[in-house]
Amino acid sequence: MLDWGSGCGFKLSWLAQLYGTHNFGLDVAPAPVAWAKKHSSGQHGCTDAATLSWIPDATFDAIISYAALYHLTQ
Secondary structure: OEEEOOOOOHHHHHHHHHHOOOOEEEEOOHHHHHHHHHHOOOEEEEOOOOOOOOOOOOOOOOEEOOOOHHHOOO
């Protein structure tokens, strides 16, 4: 599961606990990502994720994004 705009990672922690998902979160803000790395399940990375072309096809079974899409400018 990829969470685009994961922030502190709480959604991924819930998914892992409820459904046993293996998770990866991406966010542009360093502070929430640092917190997520210490306290949330899965792996977390800090990057401008406006383009995801660097992720190989079929890497994730699903992608979620909650309250992050409105930050896109285009």
